[in-house]
Amino acid sequence: QVENSRENKSEPDTKSVFQPPVGNNGSFFCTIDKEELVSPTCDVTFKEINEINGKIRKDLVSLVGTDFFKYFKLDLYKQCTFWNDNNGFCVNRACAVDVVEDWDNLPEYWQPEVLGGLDKVNGTSGSDDECKFLQDLCGGAEGNGRQTEPDIDYCDVGDFVNSQAVLVDLSANPERFTGYGGQESALIWSSIYRENCFSPGEMGQSLAKSVFYRLVSGLHASIATHLSNDHLNTETGKWEPDLELFMARVGNFPERVANIYFNYAVVSKALWKIKPYLSHLSFCNSYNQDVKSMIMNILSQLDSNVFNEDLIFEDELSSKVKDDFRARFKNVTKIMDCVHCDRCRLWGKVQTTGYATSLKILFELDDRDEESKQQVVDKLTKYELIALFNTFDRLSKSIESINNFERLYEIQAAGGKLASFFQNNNFFKLLKKARNSIKESVQAINSSINSSSSEDEKPIFADLKMPGKPAVKNTDQIENKWKKAWHTETHNVIEALKFIYRSYIDLPRNLWHLLLSTSNRLWNKFLGIQYLSEDDDGVSYKLDII
Ligand SMILES: Cc1cc2nc3c(=O)[nH]c(=O)nc-3n(C[C@H](O)[C@H](O)[C@H](O)COP(=O)(O)OP(=O)(O)OC[C@H]3O[C@@H](n4cnc5c(N)ncnc54)[C@H](O)[C@@H]3O)c2cc1C
Numbered sequence: 120q121v122e123n124s125r126e127n128k129s130e131p132d133t134k135s136v137f138q139p140p141v142g143n144n145g146s147f148f149c150t151i152d153k154e155e156l157v158s159p160t161c162d163v164t165f166k167e168i169n170e171i172n173g174k175i176r177k178d179l180v181s182l183v184g185t186d187f188f189k190y191f192k193l194d195l196y197k198q199c200t201f202w203n204d205n206n207g208f209c210v211n212r213a214c215a216v217d218v219v220e221d222w223d224n225l226p227e228y229w230q231p232e233v234l235g236g237l238d239k240v241n242g243t244s245g246s247d248d249e250c251k252f253l254q255d256l257c258g259g260a261e262g263n264g265r266q267t268e269p270d271i272d273y274c275d276v277g278d279f280v281n282s283q284a285v286l287v288d289l290s291a292n293p294e295r296f297t298g299y300g301g302q303e304s305a306l307i308w309s310s311i312y313r314e315n316c317f318s319p320g321e322m323g324q325s326l327a328k329s330v331f332y333r334l335v336s337g338l339h340a341s342i343a344t345h346l347s348n349d350h351l352n353t354e355t356g357k358w359e360p361d362l363e364l365f366m367a368r369v370g371n372f373p374e375r376v377a378n379i380y381f382n383y384a385v386v387s388k389a390l391w392k393i394k395p396y397l398s399h400l401s402f403c404n405s406y407n408q409d410v411k412s413m414i415m416n417i418l419s420q421l422d423s424n425v426f427n428e429d430l431i432f433e434d435e436l437s438s439k440v441k442d443d444f445r446a447r448f449k450n451v452t453k454i455m456d457c458v459h460c461d462r463c464r465l466w467g468k469v470q471t472t473g474y475a476t477s478l479k480i481l482f483e484l485d486d487r488d489e490e491s492k493q494q495v496v497d498k499l500t501k502y503e504l505i506a507l508f509n510t511f512d513r514l515s516k517s518i519e520s521i522n523n524f525e526r527l528y529e530i531q532a533a534g535g536k537l538a539s540f541f542q543n544n545n546f547f548k549l550l551k552k553a554r555n556s557i558k559e560s561v562q563a564i565n566s567s568i569n570s571s572s573s574e575d576e577k578p579i580f581a582d583l584k585m586p587g588k589p590a591v592k593n594t595d596q597i598e599n600k601w602k603k604a605w606h607t608e609t610h611n612v613i614e615a616l617k618f619i620y621r622s623y624i625d626l627p628r629n630l631w632h633l634l635l636s637t638s639n640r641l642w643n644k645f646l647g648i649q650y651l652s653e654d655d656d657g658v659s660y661k662l663d664i665i
Pocket residue numbers: 137138139294295296297298299300301304305307308335336337339340341342343346368375455458462463464466467
């Protein structure tokens with residue numbers, strides 16, 4: 120699944136980058152085996168992940184809704200550094216981000232003087248007994264001494280303290296359908312997938328490549344699940360799930376669904392791994408008493424078997440591949456600066472930062488050294504932690520949505536479509552409208568005979584609404600197809616019946632005429648005289664007997 124050869128290409132080429140669709144009899148839901156392991160590196164089945172997710176979903180929703188976890192900081196105006204394309208923008212309202220401007224209503228630890236007051240926080244940090252991690256968490260004191268240490272970051276943590284960065288309430292800017300697409304988003308995705316080309320010949324590169332691909336594809340599929348689950352129905356004006364869109368983007372591709380589960384396993388293992396190092400922290404309890412218990416409730420449901428990160432870079436030789444992996448994933452997080460839709464950029468940044476944080480925890484937490492583990496965790500910034508939990512929430516929501524889409528799919532497959540057709544009285548509306556429409560069309564034909572106008576070409580069922588119209592299809596075309604088929608069939612049946620009826624009526628008369636004309640011709644021939652005939656227009660003319 121990661122066989123795309125993208126090396127040595129200067130321009131993104133979407134055709135060579137993306138996998139061909141892998142539809143399975145048109146349906147994933149019927150073919151995936153939920154008892155199977157999510158991946159050879161995960162000792163967990165799809166079913167088990169569903170169960171874990173069911174247990175933690177409620178707490179996770181509450182957690183990301185708390186004041187501490189719902190705010191994120193990012194620079195929406197950062198220039199794209201990968202190609203010269205900083206002029207595009209998404210004009211759709213759904214692409215916009217509502218930035219926090221009402222500072223008075225924010226908790227104290229989000230106030231500008233605290234967020235920006237690094238010196239003040241640093242000044243107190245040495246004397247207080249609380250560890251630096253907690254102060255980072257509550258005061259935003261990122262970056263102490265980071266520069267002198269080896270780079271273990273999979274994203275640019277400096278972005279969060281950039282002077283251009285704005286604070287955004289994630290709960291006020293949900294991840295959903297924005298209309299962003301076409302060449303622009305395809306270019307972003309192809310550039311992301313192109314990062315997945317490691318130096319050939321390195322030990323362990325194929326497994327690293329596979330993990331990289333699955334992470335990106337899982338992110339891509341998760342975004343597609345959210346935009347299908349929260350899709351604008353232009354007829355009702357409501358945001359609602361769109362099953363057909365989901366099937367077209369995710370559901371018909373078992374591999375993409377599996378990659379969402381794989382990402383869930385990766386992030387949950389990272390969370391499981393930091394659990395022992397969070398216990399001494401109070402998570403700004405003075406602001407929200409429940410945050411800590413919610414986190415612990417969630418983490419206690421997670422299992423170490425969900426993902427075995429040790430298999431990825433298992434021997435010494437693979438450390439080069441690991442460096443490559445880190446640099447390439449960092450690029451993925453930076454490519455988010457090239458996304459023109461602000462809302463997509465926001466959630467793209469949150470999620471790529473969440474994966475970057477997971478990778479840092481999984482691959483940079485040295486198993487042999489307890490102290491270094493604690494240090495890595497202590498140095499996580501507030502925004503990495505917020506991104507980590509929000510990314511887990513996004514994956515958890517995706518899995519919940521996949522299960523909901525499966526139920527919708529089964530209802531439709533079991534004839535739900537037909538049932539709703541009758542329940543909504545559409546069948547009877549169809550009959551009534553057909554009757555009225557035929558009357559109208561007859562009138563239209565009559566008037567067109569007089570006025571020589573083209574009124575009779577007006578579609579008969581112009582106002583007819585068929586059930587279950589897919590958002591992605593041209594509805595006019597579907598209606599016209601129905602009308603055309605209806606017309607053609609009724610016309611053909613009526614003409615056939617008329618023909619048969621006329622044939623029976625005309626048969627005796629035709630036989631009598633045939634008999635008369637034949638005997639007349641034979642009599643004339645016997646007498647040796649000319650006889651008369653008629654052409655198709657009824658004109659009589661003489662024929663000579665040869
Ligand atoms: C960072 C980012 C965030 C975005 N956030 C949003 C958002 O919040 N809301 C929104 O409405 N749109 C969002 N978009 C746009 C969205 O992802 C799609 O690009 C857009 O909807 C157009 O979809 P598409 O069907 O043309 O194919 P795309 O999703 O653009 O995919 C392009 C090609 O990639 C391949 N492909 C698709 N999915 C996968 C997969 N999971 N694994 C492997 N290959 C795959 C297919 O061959 C496909 O033709 C975002 C885009 C980016 C880059």
